[in-house]
Amino acid sequence: MTETAPIVSVVIPVYNSMPYLTGTLDSLLAQELDSFEIIAIDDGSTDGSETELDRYAAADSRITVVHQPNSGWPGMPRNRGLERARGRYVLFMDADDTMSPDALARMVAQADAHDADIVIPRFEGTGGRHVQALFERHPEGPIELARAMETLSPQKLFRREMLERLELRFPEGRVRLEDGIFVTRAYVEARRIMFCGDSPLYFIALRDDGRNISSQSIDPDNYVSSCRRIAETLIEGVADPDDARALVRQFFGRKGLRFYAPKRWLAMDEGRRAHWVALHREFLRDLLPPSTDAQVTHPTDRRKVELIRDGDVEGLDRLIRAAAMLEHTALVSGVRALPGGIEVTVTVRLDHDEAPAGAAGSGLRVRVADRLYRLVRPLVTRRLVRGTSRLAARFLLWNRPHAMLLLSGRKRGRATAVPGRLAPPEPRTAEGTYRAREPRYRFVLPHDLLRRYRGERVDAWTVVSGPHRVSGDRCRVTAPPALDRRVDGIRAYATNRGNFSLQVPGRG
Known part of the structure; x- marks a missing residue:
């Protein structure tokens, strides 16, 4: 039988x-x-x-x-x-x-x-x-x-x-x-x-x-050799070269840049750091052309890739050490409709006592930039208006920390970076005083951007950057527990873990 x-x-x-x-x-x-x-x-x-x-x-x-x-x-x-x-x-x-x-x-x-x-x-x-x-x-x-x-x-x-x-x-x-x-x-x-x-x-x-x-302890040569084999499999096995390079770029972001996280990097001696950088520099040279760097959404990761390509171990060390000053928490403090999109306001609390000067959103130049934004807000979802107002704000607030909102869809993982506009903080007491280290940023999400995420739930992180091309790690944006409302057809809500997410309806 x-x-x-x-x-x-x-x-x-x-x-x-x-x-x-x-x-x-x-x-x-x-x-x-x-x-x-x-x-x-x-x-x-x-x-x-x-x-x-x-x-x-x-x-x-x-x-x-x-x-x-x-x-x-x-x-x-x-x-x-x-x-x-x-x-x-x-x-x-x-x-x-x-x-x-x-x-x-x-x-x-x-x-x-x-x-x-x-x-x-x-x-x-x-x-x-x-x-x-x-x-x-x-x-x-x-x-x-x-x-x-x-x-x-x-x-x-x-x-x-x-x-x-x-x-x-x-x-x-x-x-x-x-x-x-x-x-x-x-x-x-x-x-x-x-x-x-x-x-x-x-x-x-x-x-x-x-x-x-x-x-167990990781041998750099063994590890990067395996990363090469995986990257080569993607390049050889994925028909579209652009798709293959995107997959290799994302793979390097997960498996390569993990060694440049502060806890790992600061635990290495100088020789080990230089060895990782040399191996990763060769990996990038052989498998990812420099033209792909602009597609790295996270500004800190993009800067790390640039420094690895240059073999700049000291520059990486400065960036990684400075990024600790920009660690923060982020809380959604407002979601409202705009003509042609929505506006998300996020309050940022910088964790470090030695955070960059000017972190708070107070001051005359902040109020002037905010007044300008309010004047153009009815048209701010138009690309030209949005870009012009952003340039004006950068000119006025060149020495203040900036924030970026990173969006990622759950199905496709498509990432988008949205620059923020520093806004005056809200009064925190009856006397109208402010908490000095809690700046607020406004992020404009036009409908043409949100359409990329049709039928998806979208999660959000913030990245804070300071002067001298320094930026920190991303931080998951949290939300008030009661947040669950529709704004111009988009659901803004707090997840069961207390994080902020958007649900974008599908077609029709």
Whole structure:
């Protein structure tokens, strides 16, 4: 009698994963899917994981255990599991994670219904593990390649026929981002990628023993070499060269510029900083032409890319240290309709005691600039009027901090930067006094800009910049808890986390 193949093969590399492994196996055996197999590759465990696997396999025929000497990295055991897989789909799972009981069934149903080659389950972090904002914001359904590239871990459902046709395997040995190399190739070859779950399906853990691979020290040469392989896969696999370069630019923003965040940068010695800059300078030279730099929306990131291209380690150090002075919080204090758009007012509170002088919005020049803006506000959504009034404000307020509003849609991740106009602060007491360090900025969002986000929810961040081309990191804009109103057809509301978002209606 011919044995029926399972629907899903779950492949788990295991190395010293107790006590997490028990919860992982229990969550798998509780799955509601009718037919699946578990292939666990014990990669030379010495903590009792090998015994626990054998105990579960003896009790349940769906579990196959393979013991092998330690390979030192998860790529080889994943490949050994994939070679033994018989399912229509393959899911790679880590031995310290868990899933909701309906996870496999829901992913399979979605893959079957949409003829998808990859299904990304909605993640939630456990034990203090943070996950990408994608998993909180992206709606269930089709996902574009640019958004899928925000998650390169292998805990996804793959159509096995695609993997075998491509002869796709993980790099073996101590290769950083080996999972990203595998997943990126699968992404560019997939006919359709789906995002599954209106609530979390996959719970990814942060181990309290610090044994996650991602927590280990990073060798710059190894890491950047893998980044090159991923970028080359995008350039070779994406038909439109402009789209490919945009994907590489976004990838470098996530995986390259992370090493220029203040906490990472300031923890390095001078030699290590210079080494990262030299490697990234070569990466940019070979894979991203300078003409693409203007498309980097975040002003601080754009300046970092310029300095990396110049090999200016000292300039980067000055920028990163100065950016700490511009850390802030931001709160929406008003949303109103304009002819042809809406105006969002944001109050900014600078955190640092040594923030740039003139941070507050008081003073004669601020009032003059504000009066000018009020005069042209009925026409400010027109591009020429908007640009002229902005130039006048820059002339008047050249030595004051500026703010920019960064918008990003949840489905497509399309980013837009909107410059703000410094406004006088509102009185905070009956006597009309002001809090000196809480400037307000007005941001004009014309309808022609908002149309780019039809049918999407749009999130917002602020970036504050000072003199000498210095700017800080972005800060998520918060909102009063009661905010939920429609302004000229656009819903402005506070999310369940207290952040500010817009919902733009679709066509018609």
